[in-house]
Amino acid sequence: MTAKEDHLAIPPASTYFMVEEKETEERHTLSVVVDNEPGVLARVIGLFTARGYNIEQLTVSEVHHDRGVSRITIVAKGTPHILEQIRSQLRRLVPVHSVADLTLDGDPIERELALVKVKGEGEKRVEALRLADAFRARVVDAHTGSFVFEITGKTRKVDQFIQLMKPLGLIEVVRTGVAAISRGPEAMKV
Amino acid sequence: MADESEHAEEMTGAEIVLRALKDQGVKDIFGYPGGAVLPIYDELFQQDELNHILVRHEQGAVHAAEGYARSTGKVGVVLVTSGPGATNTVTGLMDALADSIPVVVITGQVPTGLIGSDAFQECDTVGITRSCTKHNYLVRDVNDLARTIHEAFYVATHGRPGPVVVDIPKDVQFATGRYTPPQNVQHKTYRPQTQGDHSAIEAAVRLLASAKRPIFYTGGGVINSGPRAVVALRELAELTGVPVTSTLMGLGGFPASSDQWLGMLGMHGTYEANLAMHDCDVMVCIGARFDDRITGRLDAFSPGSRKIHIDIDPSSINKNVRVDIPVLGDCGLVLEEMVRVWKDGGLSMDREALSHWWEQINVWRARDCLKYRRSDDVIMPQYAIERLYEATKGRDTFITTEVGQHQMWTAQFYRFERPNRLMTSGGLGTMGYGLPAALGVQAANPGALVIDIAGDASIQMNIQELATAIQHQLPVKVFLLNNNYMGMVRQWQELLHGNRLSESYVEAQPDFLELAQAYGWHGIRCTKPADLDEAIREMIEMDKPVFFDCRVANLANCFPMIPAGQAHNEMLLGEDEKDAEQAGV
Known part of the structure; x- marks a missing residue:
């Protein structure tokens, strides 16, 4: 084996570097205010499935009929890093007005x-x-x-x-x- | 204008589409007709303000729109039919999402009454494109149509740019409704933060001023932000004397001719850029996103540095790499404020430390990591790009690429001085991107020299667009580095899979000259280094599409390279001896 091959013999032979999460998981309750438009729930759920986040509970209902605004309560599980990502990814969705992590903000x-x-x-x-x-x-x-x-x-x-x-x-x-x-x-x- | 909305004009949905596009300043659209968009095509036929460019596959339309958008900063617009027309745009949409390119794609849909009935050429377009767009819409009421299209342009261009789909059922195109001009449309809630937080900017500037080994790590956000960001980046770099590197997406955001330029970083970045990233003590990340091709092994990524991250997308911050000072905002506005704070505070770098840092960087530079063995017999691919650069540097040249080795060699050997001059598929890595993107660039920049630096495998993924160039007289050039392999796949197989070249050899290669000529292109073939300059000159001077089949060394590898699971300071440098031997030199 040449020096070069030796240098490259790193398992697994992948074009990606794989990382394991080491932080412990927490359960947080998030409140998400959204426009009540077609597909908005699919967008929120799709975000969780696409990025591999765990969603434990989800409740949704319109709360301001005149303004067409719904409020979604999500109980999600993840490391603090993942939970931070969940919040910012939710905020990035166009029909999302605001996102609050009720667990972070206090005892809801x-x-x-x-x-x-x-x-x-x-x-x-x-x-x-x-x-x-x-x-x-x-x-x-x-x-x-x-x-x-x-x-x-x-x-x-x-x-x-x-x-x-x-x-x-x-x-x-x-x-x-x-x-x-x-x-x-x-x-x-x- | 208020008057106009009170006595809103009545028109058909198809008329509303065209009127909305015109009011958004659109001049060119890329598309392909079909049953569910015929009313819009009928309106197109009866006007001559909007120029329609007929592609040969809907994927090509989106890449062309991306090229159009990236070379101008404007929105690229696509018009396609329902079903297969819409599904064929998916790769292009994902490409635009990954690279943050503003594109609006209008898709036809079956009539609202047939939605859900599995009608002919029906598909759930909003469902399919939900995860590959920034946002998408299905318009069910003609009175919402104008507002939705204007909103689509707003969403595509504000915050982190991206693709937006507007799906319009055929009956909505026929129906008559009110037109709402763009001035009266504002999105209900979507207001991305553009102005950075002042105290975060002050903290960032203070940290920068205290640095002994600083680096600017810039990305596509600088280019997306616009010319002001490019000017401000240059000014901040000149004020501080900090070395600058960039991602593939950011090339051209900082001039390659500057003494402070270290070249591209990442998997195939330069030795000096990657080692400077590894050893720096303060990193300023500007409009880049710590992609895995940049960071390499995460737990060994720039271990001793404090990091500042300027980005318009809050979800990019702390996603892959934890940073010390996040600044949420538009790069241009933030950089301008950093310059102001720097000047107002009368700040200066630690000159002695900085000059030591530069001494170290110059030692790394002296390794000359892009060196390769020259040959008089075979054209080395790196040499081909160097000669192409020399022949075109005197004029305003736009380069697109496909994906693979030729793309990385372009990033390494073509020196970009200005933004919006390199169009390449960075995030998604879409083979077949370069030719349609070049057509879009040429449509936006008539008279400019537009060259798709291609590979022989990639080019065949959208080869049908050769016809579009002829039909619309878009005199683009394809500069094909032809090595008969999927070169990057072959390189990985050689280095990581015991040189078992599984399916990476392209056995039944067409004769590219005859193929190009069949489409009406001019063809040039070059096999000898000595003939290269003259052949390139012939290509450049010809005012029609030219397909340049450049036969290059078959087995050359792209170095430097950070192999999987390795850190920046563990990069593989070109073993030019072995490489040259393999390449049959």
Whole structure:
């Protein structure tokens, strides 16, 4: 092997230099104010898939009908460097008005809603009702053999409630994803 | 003008398109007709203000528009039909996105009632082009059409420039609606920051003044920003005496004849530029984005330096390399303010440290990293470009390239003095870019000398555009470095894959002279170094398209080169002996 070949024998033989991320991942809640125009959600989601970012939850709804403005709440996971990139890449999208990292800015109020269907008889049925009461979940549908509970709260509370319902006859769950807002008198820039 | 909007003019969608283009100052458009844009083509036929250049493939139209935009700073405009017309633009759109080139592409679409029905020549154009445009639109109401086109021009040119698609269903082209002039159109929210933060600029200038081993690392942002940025860069460089290097995209932003010029940096950059980047203590990155072809191994990239990054795109800052002082804004405005702060503060560099730095740089320069073995028998590709440069340096020459070895040799051996004179596919690396781009440059600059420095593999990716040059009397030159290989692929295979030349030899090469002549071009072939100057002169002096088949050494490699996973100070220099031997010299 000549000196030159030796010099070049670096695995892997690639035209790219590959890096591994070493920082630890964090979970942040972002609020994104956008024009409510066709394709805007696809643009936001496309950004996450194209750049390989992790999106855990996404909630979107129009918030100012007259101005045609929607607000998207995104729970994303990544290293601080990736989260910084997510914020600036979102800001770069043309229909995006503003982006706030609620987790960075403080301790935001976060709520999500879940509808939880539980099927059970006798003691299990009573236990489910009792637990629902303790979690302040409301019964929104009742049959002789089943309930649908509506529960609102932080993600962890909802997770916990669902865990407890499992042995009591959990049938199915639907969740809205998080809606989040900052504390105090300030509004987010629209 | 207010009067005009109150009593808005009524016209058809197709008329609105042409009126909007004219009001945006468009003179030339590149396109290809088809079913879903026939109403617009019908309007084009009935007017003579807009000049339409008929390409032979829609990809060529976008590259031509890119060449047009890059050589003038104006927006390049494309008009194509739905379905395949739109999908054929995708490579060009991605190319323009990667290199930040302002292009507006108007695509026809099937009538709104048929959208979603899998109609003939229907495709989800906005869906397909969403990730390869800066922004895109589907216009469903003719009354939104004028505003949307004006907004498309605004978005394409403001902030970091890029391509914008406007998809117009055929029924919207036929429908009658109101025309809104550009003066009344402002984007609701998109207002990129152009003026840099003053305290960040002051901090940057102070850091620069404290440097002992500074460097300016400049990029395409300087050229995109416009002539003011080029003037301000030169002024700041002269005030401070700092060495300047540039990316491929930034070549011409700083004159190659300056003593302060180190040549291009990066994978095939010069020894002095890369070592200066590695050893500097203060780096000022101006309109560049720390691309992987520039940084090499990230954890060994310029380890001892503090970094200032001036960029208009916030997502470019801290993306690949963490910087100490980010300055968000337009390079031209920021550089002008840096010059002002420098002068007002009566600042000066540490002259002694700077002269030591230059001594070190001159030691690196003395290595003469672009040296290659000359030959009397075979034309070395580097020699061909050197001779082309010598023959054309006296006139205002525009160079385009394809992608590969010839592109890197052009960057190394052709010396660019002015901005907007090199059009090359930097970010995406699109083979087949150079010929259509040259046509766009020539359309924008009639009378100028426009040369596509090409490779024999790349040129065949858009060879059909030879016909466009003849039809529209665009006297471009193709200067083909013909080595019968996909040269850069072959070089990587030689260096990294045990010289197993998998599919990189082009066996069934056409006779390029006969091919060019069949299209109506003049053909020149040159095989001997001694004949080269005369042949180049013949090419330049001919006022028609000329295809120059320059037969060069087949196996020459492009050095210097930073191999994969290596740092700037671990670059491979040309082993001219071995290289020459291989090349059969």
